Amino acid sequence: MATDSYTLLSALGTLLLGLVVTVILVCGYTYLVTLTRFQINARKHPNSSAKTQLAHSPPLVPYFIPGLGSTITFSNQNIGAYWKWLQCQAARYRQDAFAIILAGVHTNFIFSEAGISAVFKSRQLSREKLDQQLGMNVLGMSKEDSVKAFPYDVAEKEKSSVARIYSEHLLSSSAVNALTSKFMETFRAELESDASLSEGVEVDLYDFLWKKVFVSSTTAQCGSTLLEMFPDFSTDYQVWEDSLLGLLFGTPRLFARSAYAARDASVKKLEAWLEAGYSKPLKDGEDPEWEPNFGAKVMRKRHDYYHQQELSIHGQAGFDLIALGGIISNATPASGWLLLHILSPTSPSDFRSRIMDELESSRKNDGSLDIPSLIRLPLLNSAFHELLRLYVDLLVVRQVDSSVALGGHYVKQGEQVMAPTWMTHRNPAFFENPEVFDPERFLTRDAETGKIGFSIAGLGGKYFPFGGGHYMCPGRMFAKQEVLGTVAVLLLNFDIDFVGYTGQGSGKHGFPGIKKGYAGNQVVRIEGDMRVRIKKRISGM
Ligand code: HEM
Incomplete structure (x- = not known):
């Protein structure tokens, strides 16, 4: 034995x-x-x-x-x-x-x-x-719904209909202006209703900003009903957003229980919101730029598309979740990075004062902002593009439908192509001192008049924070107005004093660092924060 x-x-x-x-x-x-x-x-x-x-x-x-x-x-x-x-x-x-x-x-x-x-x-x-x-994986759709939502083997006309909706109702100047005006109105109201700001209060700047911008972006895009029905919507949303790439790569449920739970809870709430909105249809012929139930026109046009594709209500809610991700997940950290750099004591000593001079020039007599003038300010624009250069970790991902040479690189059918921004945005052959945040990087000086401007012309293939081609970000025009508008409203109407850095920031001298995550996060998340004392100026907003 x-x-x-x-x-x-x-x-x-x-x-x-x-x-x-x-x-x-x-x-x-x-x-x-x-x-x-x-x-x-x-x-x-x-x-x-x-x-x-x-x-x-x-x-x-x-x-x-x-x-x-x-x-x-x-x-x-x-x-x-x-x-x-x-x-x-x-x-x-x-x-x-x-x-x-x-x-x-x-x-x-x-x-x-x-x-x-x-x-x-x-x-x-x-x-x-x-x-x-x-x-x-990310939106919890059934296979059937996801094939209908993102059709592949269909006539070109049908295939491009979402792109058409974006070009008419997200990229057009009327759509951008309507979104900006609702965003700014809500953002100002959020700040006005915060009584502690009149007295002055210490806050963690990015945490403070994220909450206010979340409400303003969600309301501008989806209407006010969603947050009235679910005031705690941001809690699950934030967990979902943080785990988005893990879900995309198919992390098993066992290892990401909270991510799946947050996704499913968010989708469920959006289903209830959709049902409530559908039960109160607009009158025939009514097509406003914004209304409380479904917000901006682009959302209602998306809903028409869902019906055309016969998506289940669960699939529709998933599709709306990614629309929220589109408006929130990049522009909010972008505003955060820009503000942190403007307010940091380690930035060049005159950076903040020069930005303030520019911002004052875009203020109208009644104190409100002149958006067309704001989005042309040279230093602010240069700093905006610099934050996107430094903090966008984008992977443009495409499948190869038939073998092709791409500028000397031969790729075969069935393979995949990825264009990583990090490799060009931080390439010293393309950008001098690429690891440094240089707000003046994109400033130009007119040889004849000496006038200062800004330009990103001629950088195609080197700098592409919004992707490119057919799938280029359709929210890019609004994103810029939102980020610059957010920064302007805060800096023009509040005294904000640096107190110190908090959390686990891994940047220089305690400056917030980049949060861990998978490659391809787009605007990278902020690790650590800046403690500031913020107080509303007497002159009001
Ligand atoms: C700084 C802010 C932003 C950045 C850096 C950014 C970047 C991007 C990128 C890189 C893509 C994918 C492009 C590709 O695959 O080539 C994308 C897609 C998209 N973005 Fe943005 N985005 C920003 C803000 C916004 C905002 C504010 C909105 C909505 C108002 C938005 C809506 C969308 C939508 C709907 C898509 C999907 C387009 C499609 O499926 O074809 N984005 N964005």
Whole structure:
């Protein structure tokens, strides 16, 4: 009996050892083969985007584990760490594109100027299948709903109808002005109704800002009824927003219970809000820019699209959740980063006073803001684009529908393309001292008149915080007015004094740092905060 057990154990031991040796051999073999291929390809074809070269496949970064490829290294949650490593490899091997295996998919990172411009122009690339994955994982849609919401194999007309809605009702100047005016009205009312601000109060600036901007953005886009029905909507929303990329990458429910719970709770509330709104339809012929139940016109036009596509109420609510994400998740941290830099004692000493001079010039006689003049202020604009350069970690992701050369980089059908902003926004060949926040970076001086202006002209393929091409952010015009308007209202109407930094900020001298997260967060979240004393000026708003 004892001999039998011994034989069994020893057989199991041998089997296990065999298994371990096989795994080591397979991984070692995989690494050697992929390393050799990489070295040959990288050395043979430096800088594929150079005009003299024929198109070549970007060299595939070597890896150990077949199938998994570089997934684990890529998932590093120290934002920027992976890109810094890739930048080193790019300099070492003189490459402007690499490929990795990411969760089993051959993924081409393209960061040459010509390659990125080609990504935005190409008709061989699309996003619908990725959007369908977003629909199911991030928005909790059924497969059926996500295919209807993000149709792929349909006539061109139908495929572009959401884009048409955005161009008419989100990008047009009438839509941008209507959204801005409702946003500013609500933001001012939020500040007016906060009694503590008349006395003066100490707050954590970004935390304070996030709450006020959340109410104002949600009301401007979705109407006032949503927050009247669910005053605590922001609690689940914030958890969902923080976990968005984890959900997108398919983190199992077991490891992200709170994220799934927050998603499902938010969708449920939006379902109830939709049902309530549908039960009070507008009168025939009525089509206002904004109304309390569904807010801005763009939302009602989206709802028409949901009905055309026959989405279930659950699918509709999911689609509305991502619309909220669109308006809140980028512009709010963008306003936060800009304010933090303006108010930081470590910024250049005259930065704040020069911004204040500009802002005063955009104030009308009655004290209100002249938005057209505000959005033309040179230093404010330059600082706005500088914050987007430094704090946008965008991955433009596209699927390759048919094989194509993108500015010298050859990508095959079935692969994936990603254009990472970090690689170009922080490329010293494109931007001097790229790690430094330089609010004057985009200022220009007219050679004849000496007049100061600002410009981002000629930066296509180097600077693309709003993406590009067919899928370029349709909220970009409103985003700028919202961010500049937020900063202006606060700085012009309140005395704000720096008290100190709080939390776990990892920036220089305690300045808030970048919150951990997966690559591709768009405007990166803020870790740490700035304690300020804020008091309403006597002159009022
Ligand atoms: C600083 C603020 C913002 C930044 C940096 C930003 C950036 C982006 C980016 C990079 C994309 C994807 C583009 C692509 O795949 O090529 C996008 C999509 C989108 N954004 Fe923005 N965004 C901002 C603010 C806003 C605002 C305020 C709104 C709404 C009012 C908005 C609405 C949208 C929508 C609806 C989409 C999806 C478009 C589609 O599916 O085709 N964004 N945004």
